Amino acid sequence: ARAQAMEVDESPEVRYEDIGGIDEQVREVREAVEDPLVNPGQFETVGVEPPSGVLLHGPPGTGKTMLAKAVANETDATFIKMAGSELVRKFIGEGSRLVRDLFELASEREPAVIFIDEIDAVAAKRTDSKTSGDAEVQRTMMQLLSEMDGFEDRGEIRIIAATNRFDMLDEAILRPGRFDRLIEVPKPGVEGRTQILRIHTQDMNVADDLDFEELAEELDDYSGADLASLTTEAGMYAIRDERTEVTQEDFEQAREKMEAAEESSDRSAR
Ligand code: ATP
Numbered sequence: 001a002r003a004q005a006m007e008v009d010e011s012p013e014v015r016y017e018d019i020g021g022i023d024e025q026v027r028e029v030r031e032a033v034e035d036p037l038v039n040p041g042q043f044e045t046v047g048v049e050p051p052s053g054v055l056l057h058g059p060p061g062t063g064k065t066m067l068a069k070a071v072a073n074e075t076d077a078t079f080i081k082m083a084g085s086e087l088v089r090k091f092i093g094e095g096s097r098l099v100r101d102l103f104e105l106a107s108e109r110e111p112a113v114i115f116i117d118e119i120d121a122v123a124a125k126r127t128d129s130k131t132s133g134d135a136e137v138q139r140t141m142m143q144l145l146s147e148m149d150g151f152e153d154r155g156e157i158r159i160i161a162a163t164n165r166f167d168m169l170d171e172a173i174l175r176p177g178r179f180d181r182l183i184e185v186p187k188p189g190v191e192g193r194t195q196i197l198r199i200h201t202q203d204m205n206v207a208d209d210l211d212f213e214e215l216a217e218e219l220d221d222y223s224g225a226d227l228a229s230l231t232t233e234a235g236m237y238a239i240r241d242e243r244t245e246v247t248q249e250d251f252e253q254a255r256e257k258m259e260a261a262e263e264s265s266d267r268s269a270r
Contacts, residue, residue, distance in 0.1 A: 005098055006105065007081040012069035019066050020199045020224065021192020025185050029054065029067050030074075032181045033158045037075045037111055040156075051181035052148055053159045055119070055174070057166040058185035061225025064162040065117065067185070072113035077156070080106055080114050084121030084161075087140050095122070095140030103147045103157070111156035116144075119161035119179075124168045141170070145178055187223050190216050196224050200231040207247040215251050230254050 016026055036043055036050035043050050056064040065081075072079035082102055087095045106112040122141045126134065148159060161179055163169065173179050188196055193216035201212075219227065233254035238246045 005082060005086040006102060007079075008105070008109070009069070009072075009079040009081075010109075011076070012073045012079045014066050014069040014073055016070050016074060018199060019063050019070060020196035021188035022063055022067075022185055025056075025063075025067065025183055026070075028181075028183050029056075029071050029160075032183075033071045033113065033160065034075050037077060037156055037158055052177050053161060053179040054181045054183060055179040056160065056162040056183050056185050058164070059187055059223060060164050061223035062185045062187055063224050064185050065115070066224075068113060068115040068160045068162070071158075071160075072115075075111060075113075077111040077113045077158070078106070078109040080109070080112055082114070082116050084116055084118035084123070087116075087122045087144075088137055089140075092136055093139075095136060096143035099140060099143040099147060106157045112158075114157065114159045116159070116161040118163065119173075120163045120165045120168050123170050123173045124165075125170045141173070145173065148178060187221065188227075193219050193222060193227060196227045197231065200228050201246070204231070204235060205245050207245045210246070210248050210251075215248065218255065226258070230258060233257060 016030075019026055032051045032054045040050075056067060058064065068081075069079055071077075080102065082098070087098055089095045089098070102114060106114050122137055122144065124137075126138070174182070190213075194212045197212045197216060219230070222230065230251065231254075234250040235246050237250040237253050238244075
């Protein structure tokens with residue numbers, strides 16, 4: 001069960017060029033994660049401590065996991081992912097144990113990038129309720145921070161965490177020596193959306209007159225993940241019609257379908 005809580009990928013397939021609309025964030029992640037892995041001597045020579053941990057925050061589906069995978073891939077590091085929710089366990093000491101296992105695995109496989117998604121599950125601000133569950137989560141978090149402290153002697157391990165709920169985080173984890181490099185990953189603007197649509201249609205047979213910019217204009221508030229589903233959905237319309245090319249009209253229909261689905265789920269949420 002322990003091994004199942006972690007996802008290990010020796011060479012994730014994501015490359016920087018697969019990530020659209022967040023060039024600045026790609027640059028920042030490379031600086032914080034790639035440079036210290038590839039060129040640790042440079043930090044020593046200049047006398048600068050590389051950031052201990054990188055925290056990516058922003059709405060769901062904006063490319064945070066992709067960023068972590070891409071940087072692992074491009075530095076030939078092992079990618080080890082753990083969901084924060086997996087660290088919340090029923091039995092006392094189980095969460096801390098998983099954290100120790102996580103770092104142990106990383107040092108066996110270094111260079112390695114540890115990615116902890118949904119870090120808020122173990123690092124939310126403490127509430128007033130002093131239930132035993134809270135205390136256990138707190139211990140797990142302390143274990144994580146103490147593993148991070150022991151880092152420098154461990155060599156080539158970098159740690160990236162992600163959250164959609166930055167406002168809920170306990171500030172203790174943001175102190176120097178902890179997650180001290182914050183990178184916000186927003187939803188894409190119109191230019192970013194255009195770029196992401198181009199990326200996701202790279203292997204798709206699209207009509208010559210398809211106008212990505214015009215499409216992107218209409219897709220306000222779409223995340224990268226939404227754009228990926230939209231593209232697939234548009235392709236499905238072409239297939240159903242037994243056409244070989246995906247057209248602007250297919251995208252329009254896909255958009256209507258996605259927006260109708262969203263409206264009905266909004267309604268049922270009310
Ligand atoms: P969550 O917070 O829900 O875990 P995330 O920010 O980690 O989301 P990813 O898992 O990286 O999001 O993205 C999900 C999928 O959406 C990707 O596999 C990709 O297909 C698409 N996607 C998201 N953002 C981008 C982007 N900036 N460029 C290209 N594709 C993107």
